[in-house]
Structures are given as structure tokens and as C-alpha cells.
Amino acid sequence: MNITLTINATKHEVECAPSETLLAAIRRLAYFGVKFGDEQGLSGADTVLLDGKPVNAGSMLAAQAEGHNIVTIEALGEHPEQGWKKTEGLHPLQHAFVESGAIQCGYCTPAQILAAKALLDRKPNPSEDEVRDAIAGVLCRCTGYLKPVQAVLKAAAVLRGDEPVNWDSVNWDLGSWGDKPTGDQPGDVPGDQINVMTRPKVVVTPQTQTYQTVGKPEKKVDAVKLVQGKPAFTADIDIRGMLYARVLRSPHAHARIKKIDASKAKELKGVAAVLTWQDIPRVVYSTAGQSDPIPGPLDAFSLDNKVRFVGDRVAMVAAESPEIAEKALTLIDVEYEVLDAILDSREAMKPDAIRIHDEPEFVNFADSDPDKNLAAHIRIDIGDVEKGFAEADEIFEAEYEVPKVQQAHIEPHVCVTYWDEDDRLVIRTSTQVPFHVRRMLAPVLRLPVKRIRVIKPRIGGGFGGKQEVLMEDVPAHLTIATKRPVIYEYTREEEFIGARSRHPMKIKMKTGVKRDGTITANEMYALSDTGAYGCHALTVTGNTGHKAMALYVGDGEYRKSPNIRFYADVVYTNTPPAGAFRGYGVPQGYWPVERHMEKIARAMGFDPIDFRLKNAIRPGEYHPFSTAWNEGREPRPEIVHTVGLEQCVAQGRAAIGWDDKYGNEEWRNASSSGFDGTSQPSAQREPHLRKGIGIAMVMQGTAIPYLDMGGASIKMNDDGSFNLLVGATDLGTGSDTVLAQMAAEVLGVPIEDMITYSSDTDFTPFDKGAYASSTTYISGTAAVNAAKIVAERIKIRAAAMLGLSESEYSNIRLSNRQAIAPNGKSVSLTEIALNALHKENQEQIMGVASYVSPVSPPPFAAQFAEVTVDVETGAVTVDKLVMAVDSGVIVNPLTASGQIEGGMTQALGYAVCEEMRYDEKGNAIERDLDRYHIFRADEMPALETIFVETFEPSHPFGVKAVAEIPMDGVAPAVGNAILDAVGADVDEIPVTPEKVWKVLRNK
């Protein structure tokens, strides 16, 4: 059928199928700012304005939009520099999103802006709650919504014209370690019309220097393109002849494929290829995107003659349209021999349990044993645990449970493959690990590494889910089969049944304590469920002990020789595989550890903060696990040099008002909180509501020592600007920006002179990818090292140009785009670049460097939570979260605080509502963003971030990791706050009303 769509005041004649959605039609017309997030419009990424009102383009037909005015993000603003053409620049909303740090991955940003525009067009002076309501239909998995709300309020002020906003006047509340912490809200600005400010407090370490760009809230280098909805993501591409891939998935949890007949599907008009296990090479591999060798068993195939979970692959199809591909799936006849299935991890190792991996190609790693359905076994003994227990006055034992949860990035997994003109296979994919994709898929596709090029465009969130080489093989096989470009984009249901998740675990704790509060021994056993495949099985679960059990070493003599045991079984079950998820096993560990510490402190009558600090690791002590464990490799003992935990506690407890609230029965009986956490007047008190406050202390790691390697190259251009090429993958975290800041600092230029590009396996240096909180630290050091090489070349040339002897070059400093000699003479970088490229002893000034770290300095944090519990229903409202973090020196407080806010929000879901469950046949219960609830803008508690800087000596600018640690403490802090409120221990997350109510009833 032919219809006319009016998009951004332009009429388009469109030929479309009656069933084509408006989203598909709009994107076909290259308005790529409208995104696919899910089929039902629940993510809101597909928001457009229809006659001024937000609608979900993915859940209405294109034909229904005929005769209406459609507005997409492309109608708003443009880059302020358009050559000779005068432009209006960005729309105030876009400007505010850029300046406020409201963009992380940017996948939701066009939709948020359009939803906000509809509000401001209707209501120029909205309240914060109205802004939150207006953008509530657009889910953001990255930001925690604080900065987007601030951006909308700022833009509203600009559009009203009632407040001149100086975009550069972001004031940072810089305290120092010597300052007494106060309970002031760093965000409160008296008299300011904008009532939500998102400046984190930064408590500066005495070693912190004032830099030109490091430490400054620089705008993200990719913000301007993302705010305009430019075609920056994997699927934002149109290649002539593109085919659409779909995968037939298993309806059974465990079955053999006895017969498979694809003939009818192949005959369907528009089908280009159907592949089953009989059509492609049988190559065993692991989908875990990790360094070589993969620290886990090889137990997966692109397609197999056996299926091991509901959702496992059976066949793959490429067709001229997604609809034809879907239809073809229904025409594939499969005869299954259904086998017994293991759905409960406790059943997996029983002697009579069926074997999930009986394939002869299975390759063991370390203690994996397919005969026992064991993907990994871990045992780490530090000190003498039995002696420690014998020396204790009290022994505390308890069991805890943590669920399987989803990364739920708003951009699904998506990949486009094609042969280039040299017959090299190009894999354009939304991945955190482009170099691992290339290396790991080469044998699977029977191509040499050198014939594969992996391009990573912007990533719409990953959170570990895209550390898996999960689905790139599907379009790659289909491109090989058809010679045509193929796009494969996961449906939202596939994300739930065919992607990865956080390992669920059942955990036992046993802790020995002396009467004075000294921990004498600490033991954890984890039964970890890896699902049908062992991707990340060993390393995720190893991390559970390595990071969570390292924090408490004991006091006195025990500090020198702590007694700690961690052991774990990682078992196969017939459920969708678990894998990497931000925090990588550590959130699983801190739920039991920090709930356990709280119980011990209360049972023995200690202040919960004092008890923790008494036993927590201190600067100068060995990381206990570094003496005994290294992900299956030789351990390398490592001293922890910087621990800002005490200062984090001091700052956090002041910010949340701990001393006024903890143990205060009057406060506890105050009524429900308002959004900002303030108590209602006493007249409104409701006796069924009880308030509580809780704390958790946590530590993480920074990269994997002697393994994680990052590379960077820097090239100088004619105008004195630089190309910074990194293999590191910015998945929305802002890593491209902080890498550019550090390189710019060394080269004495503003960040806008660093043209940053990541990543392409043909052009950018190797990088292990974005995981393990390593990019700022590892890839950042590589960028600094490359910048130092370039700086030296610049100084040598500047010395010659300034008439200095060559030996004097090292006294030249680079600042403000100048090379400045000690005598005050200077030459600009532009002059140096022109001299090098065109005039004397011509050379391309450039540098390439890489870095691998011998250490993994841990960041630390104190996480506080304030809750209200309804004792009649068990409902828990989290009113406020405060996190005080020691992540070393903060390179960019804007992007770093965004990481904390977004991480706390994800962790809040882990604490109270997110869970992936299965019925008795192994069918997923949660298959969309309705049943699987992630927090919306209008449901958020107040969030506050405080940075407590330490100077980590192993990094040129003193940084440690920031991205993963906010995942660790929220759940136990909330659990401890519930205990504080109602005296009830809930030992299993998420703490749903039902669980709380049951515990209260049984109290």
C-alpha cells in the first residue's frame, strides 16, 4: 500500500506493508534518531511526537500516522558549526542534556528529549515531579534519571527566558580530607530556580593537583551527536540488499534434535538461507568474551544437535524482510527427543542427575567436570580457617540467596555483517569486546583473523551483556551462506530467553568473632548457577569471593594473617546461561557478607559502622586473595595502597543524617517519606509505616593484573589537534571522554582538540575491551603513555624552533595549545604541526603505546539507604540512597557521578524488584519490560553521590575504577535498613513485599 507520512514538515510517499510499524517506516526513511527498544513500546526508545504528543512508533502502524504531523529528534537543532552556513545551534533541551551530563549511552536520549519537549510546549514551568512523569515512559538503564531531570528543568528555565543560564558555571563542591563533613546537600543551591542540581561532592586528596582538564566536568566527546540522534549506533545503517536474520529457538529445556527438515522454509519466497547444525562446521568454543586462553570450559556450538534450555538455538534464517524470516521459522519441522531437565542448581550435582554436556568435543578448564554438571569448582584457603573458628567466642552461620537478573540495556544485541570489496568479513556490532569477537569467531567461521574486521559503533548500553560473543556468529554464518549483508537484531523477548544474565547463587556464610568484635575467620560457600553454558562461570564466581570476602580481614594479629575461605561449585542447569553483568559476581557476594556483618554487629551489641571499620582492610595491607587466587593462574601478592573507607563513612553518614536517625525510635516511627526523603508533618503519621536506615561497605577491583591490556595511538594534525585512536570501548560510560581528557592534559590542549575514535580492529590498537572496571585505568594509562611520546616529539621540535639546544627540550611545558620555554618564549602547536608536516625534517608526529598493570587497586565505598516499610503489606519504599566512593582521583566528576547514579539505580532493581524466573518446564516467566520491571524516572528515590579522593600511586593521575562499585552495596544497605525499620531479616533478594510480609508474619 502507498501512504503519505509527514515527518518534520516533509511529506514522504511511502510504499509499505499493511502490517509495517511506524517505527520501521520512519527508520526506512533514514530518521535513525528513533530507536528500537522493544516491540510493545515499553522501553519508550521509539518515542516520536504525533501532533505534538508522545507516541510509541513501534506499537502503531505506519498507516495510522497518515494525515498527522510526526516530529523526530532530527527536527530539533543542529551542530553549531556548519561551515559558512549560519545555524541556530542545538535546541535548549539538547544543549541542557549535553551540559548537564544527562547522556550516557545516548540510546534513550532522543526519546527523552521529545517527551520533555511535549511537556515544555504544554507547560513551560513544570515541577520536578511533572518532569519525571513526562519522561517516565522512556526507560533509561544508564543514568538514574537525575541528570536528565536536571537538564529538562534547566532547559525550561532557558526557554522561559527567566534565567540566564551560564552553561559553564557548574560549581563543584570541593572539600578536602581535612574538612569536617557536613550534612549539606551538595546539590542544594539556595535561591537557585533549578531545584535539582546534580553536582557530586568531591573531597579532594592532599596529593591532588590542579590540572587543565583532568578533574574537570568536561562534556562527553560524543554528546553532541547523540543528542541529535545521529546515526551512531550499529543498526543505524542501510546497506543495499540487506537480509534480516531470525533464529528458531528451542521450546524444550533439554532435548536432542532427532530430525530437522528445513525444506519448506527454504522454498518460501524471500528466504535466502536456512541453516541448521548439519549445514555449518561443528566448532566447540566459548561465547565468553575474555582474553586468550578463555578461562573456562569450551562447551558451545553455533548450532548443535542438542538443545539445553528453552530458547537455545535450533536454526537460523535470512530473508528479505523480518516478516518473511519469522514466517520461515514456522515452516521448519523439528523432531525432538525430550530429555529430563535440571532447573534447580541443587539438583545438578546429584549422582543420578542427567548430564547436560555429554558432547565429546567438550574441553575442560581447571576443575570443570561435565560428568558432575560442574562448569567450575573453586577453593581458596587463606590462613588457617579452622584455627580461626576455634579461636572465636561466637560463630555465626546463615544462608542467603541472590537471583538471576538481566542487564536490560535498552539497545538490544545487534550486529550487521557483510563482505567488503576485498572479501573480508566486516562485523559491525554492538560489543564491549571487538578484538575478542574477531579472535574468537575466526575458528567458528573458518576464517583467518586477518580476514575479519570488527567495527564497534556507539553502544546503547552493555553492562557486561555485550562482553559476550553472543550472536555475531549468526549473521556472519548467514553472510557466508548468502554472500549478502545481514542484520540480526534481538527482539526484547530474545534478550530475556537468549542472552546472558547475572549468576543466581545460594550462599552460606560462617564467621567467627571474638568478644571484642575481632573477626577470627570468615567462610563463604557459593552454589552458583551458570545455566546451560559455562561462559564466565569460573571468573564471575571467583570474583564473588575475591572481592566480597577480601574486605574484612579481622583486627590485631589477624590483620597480618587473615583466615578466609571461599569455595564454590558452579553448576550447569537447563536454564538460559548466566554471564558477565556489571559488578561481575561481586554484588552476589556483598548481599550475604554485608547482611551477615549487620546481624553479627547487632547480635553482639556493636555499632554496625564501628564493627565493620574495626575489621576492614587498611592501607599497606595485602589484598588477602592476591596471595591465593588469580583466575586460574599463578597468584601474585599485591599490597593495597589506598583505602578511603573511613572518610567515605564520615562523609556518607553526615550526608544521610545517620547520627540523627540510627537508633532513633521517634524518627523510625515517622510517617512515609516524600520524594525527597523529608518526613511528613506528625499529623499525617501513619502507624503502619516504619522508617529504617542501613549501611553497607564494599570494595571492588580495577582491571585484571598482568592480563588486561589496552593500547592507544595519537597522531598530530596540521592545526595542532590530535586523533586519539583507542581499542577501548565506550559503552556509554564516558570512557572516550576521560581518555581524551588525560591525553589532552599531557599535550596541553583543550579536550575538543582530541578527536577520539573507538574502535575498529583494522585501525585502532588492541584493547581487551570494556570490562572489569579497567578502561580509565588501563586504557587511560596507554593513552597517557602515547601522549607522552607525542609530547616529547613536540618539545624537541619546539626547542629547535625556539633556538634552544636539544637538551633543553625537557624544560618546555605544553599548555594552552602552546609549547612554552622556561624563558617565556613560546610557539603554538599549530606552528609546530605545520613545521613538522611541511617545512623542516618532515615527520608525522605520533605515538603508540600500550599498558598492562601489575596491580588491581580496589576502589572502596560506603553505601547508605533509607527506607520506609509498610508493616501491613510488606511494601518497601526506598527513600534515599547516598554513596560515598573512593575511586581515586576523579578525572571527570560529571561522567563519574553519572556512573554512580546509574549503577545505584540498577542495584536498586536488584535489591527490590528484578528477577528472572522459570516455570516447571523451564519457560521464562519474565519476557518483556512489563513483567521485568526496571526503575522509571517517576519511581526513583533521592540519590546522592560523594567522591572521596585518594591518589592511587600506580596510575599517572591517581585514578581507580568507578563503574562497577555502585552495584555492590545498595541491596545489603536496603536489607539492613529494613532490619532497622522492622527488626526483620530478609535473606533473599529481591526483597519483594511478599517476602517482607512473610518474614514479618513469622517473626
Ligand code: FES
Ligand atoms: S543513556 Fe539512557 S539508556 Fe543509556
